[in-house]
Every structure is written in C-alpha cells, then in structure tokens.
Amino acid sequence: MSTIAKPHAPEPRSYCLDGREVDLLHYIYGRPDIKELRNNPQKVLAAIDEYHTNHNMLMNIGGVKGAYITGLISEHKPSTMVELGGYIGYSAILFGDAIRANGGKKFLSLEKNPEMAAVSSQLIDLAGLRDVVRVLVGSSDKLLVELVRERKEIDQIEMLFLDHWQELYLPDLWLLEDMGVLAQDKSLLVADNVIMPGAPRYLEWVKATPAQKRAIVKKLNVHPLKPNPNLVYDTHVPQFQTDWGKDGLAITKIVGEEVV
Numbered sequence: 001m002s003t004i005a006k007p008h009a010p011e012p013r014s015y016c017l018d019g020r021e022v023d024l025l026h027y028i029y030g031r032p033d034i035k036e037l038r039n040n041p042q043k044v045l046a047a048i049d050e051y052h053t054n055h056n057m058l059m060n061i062g063g064v065k066g067a068y069i070t071g072l073i074s075e076h077k078p079s080t081m082v083e084l085g086g087y088i089g090y091s092a093i094l095f096g097d098a099i100r101a102n103g104g105k106k107f108l109s110l111e112k113n114p115e116m117a118a119v120s121s122q123l124i125d126l127a128g129l130r131d132v133v134r135v136l137v138g139s140s141d142k143l144l145v146e147l148v149r150e151r152k153e154i155d156q157i158e159m160l161f162l163d164h165w166q167e168l169y170l171p172d173l174w175l176l177e178d179m180g181v182l183a184q185d186k187s188l189l190v191a192d193n194v195i196m197p198g199a200p201r202y203l204e205w206v207k208a209t210p211a212q213k214r215a216i217v218k219k220l221n222v223h224p225l226k227p228n229p230n231l232v233y234d235t236h237v238p239q240f241q242t243d244w245g246k247d248g249l250a251i252t253k254i255v256g257e258e259v260v
C-alpha cells in the first residue's frame, strides 16, 4: 500500500487539521436539508455549530463571542473588515453577513492554509456570501503588505479581527502601525483568545501608554519591524464562557497619537 507524501502540509494537532475540516464539508453537503442552507448564512452557521457539538470541536469564534463582535459591527458599520486567520469560514460567514446587513461592502479573510481556505470558500459560497467575502490564501504579513503597499486596496483599517496564532498578533499589529493604516477614531481592533490560550505580549502592548511602549521598543530587538509606540490605544477585555473554557476578546480603539 502506498502513502501520499504531504511534505508541505502542517502537522495535525489534537484539535484541528486531523481531517475534521473536510469531514465537516461531507457532513454539511450530506444533510437532507442542504437546499435550505443555500443562501442562508444563519442556517449554514447552525449546521457548523451542530457538527461542532455532536461530532468534532472546531476552533471557530462560536456563538457567544461571535454575537458580541456582530454587535460591534452594527455599532461601527465598517465598509471593509479584515480578518487574520479564516479557518473553515465560520467567522467570515457570521461577520460577512453582518457587514452586508449594516451596509458594508467587503470582508477579507486571510488564511495561510490552502486546505482551510478551500473549505471556507465552499461554505461561504453555500451561504450566498461570495459577493461580500473574499478568501485570500497566504500568510497574513505578506498579504497585508500586498493589500496595502502593492495593490493599494486598503488605505485604512476600519475593523480588524486578529484570530490566527497568538504569537503573530503583535508582529502583525506592528506591521500595520508601520504602514500607517491605523487611524484615530476610525480603526477598531478585535483580538480573539487573549485569555485562552492567551496573547500576553499583544495585550501588554495594546494596554501600554506611549511612554511604556517606547521603553518596550528600546528593550526588544524589533528589527526589521518598525512599531509606532506613539499611537494612543484604549483597550478593554470583555470575558466570556465558551465551549473551550473562559476566554476574552481585546477590543482596542486608536484614540490619538503623541507627538514626540
């Protein structure tokens, strides 16, 4: 019996990438009510929730934190929202639907793993959100540079959802600070999983004053990144009970910039 070599694919972990994401597609497309799911984002999300509850847990934002963020979308009404880490498309469907309902135009879902991007693209299509949600395959830092500097598709971040791996939150935020796309009273940052598994370096930065951030930059070797410690952030961390345990979202507004 021969095996198929997969030299480029990431290693499965105990909670993801073990085949469950493709199994989810079989589950959804094998449902007797599949026709009712077409063009119905809420029913697609409910079907994903059912799979998560009855079959294999999925590392989606889920209903509790998801509802809090859709509340923020209704309040801020971004025309474009960007997410870092799309996985199987749950947050892209939930937030893309909310963006559309609030008069917005675009939700960009940046996902490094092409298999996950393929799964999410199918589910986004099924939900009827193809015109609003675009899945971009690649690593967040490279795609952000492409979107901002090369294609000039984004000149300001209105709302950003950070939900890839926690150690990447701070370098990606520094990249956005360097590219000058965070604007006072306009940009809103939402970071998931800041309590579990936790994003201590990101939380320290978004909660620090400019003086404290200047001290952090002096202490660390940040090269080749160029953070802007002079941005003044206002961050709060609402907490939630989720299926995975207690967690929090870091909600950050840009409230000013110190001139030094």
Ligand SMILES: C[S@@+](CC[C@H](N)C(=O)[O-])C[C@H]1O[C@@H](n2cnc3c(N)ncnc32)[C@H](O)[C@@H]1O
Binding pocket: 059, 060, 061, 062, 083, 084, 085, 086, 087, 088, 089, 090, 091, 092, 110, 111, 112, 113, 116, 138, 139, 140, 141, 163, 164, 165, 168
């Ligand atoms: C927690 S999951 C995202 C969950 C999704 N936002 C949701 O709530 O439905 C994290 C995802 O980030 C992706 N990821 C990890 N590193 C990345 C990177 N550098 N750029 C883009 N995506 C990345 C992983 O492949 C994984 O699919």
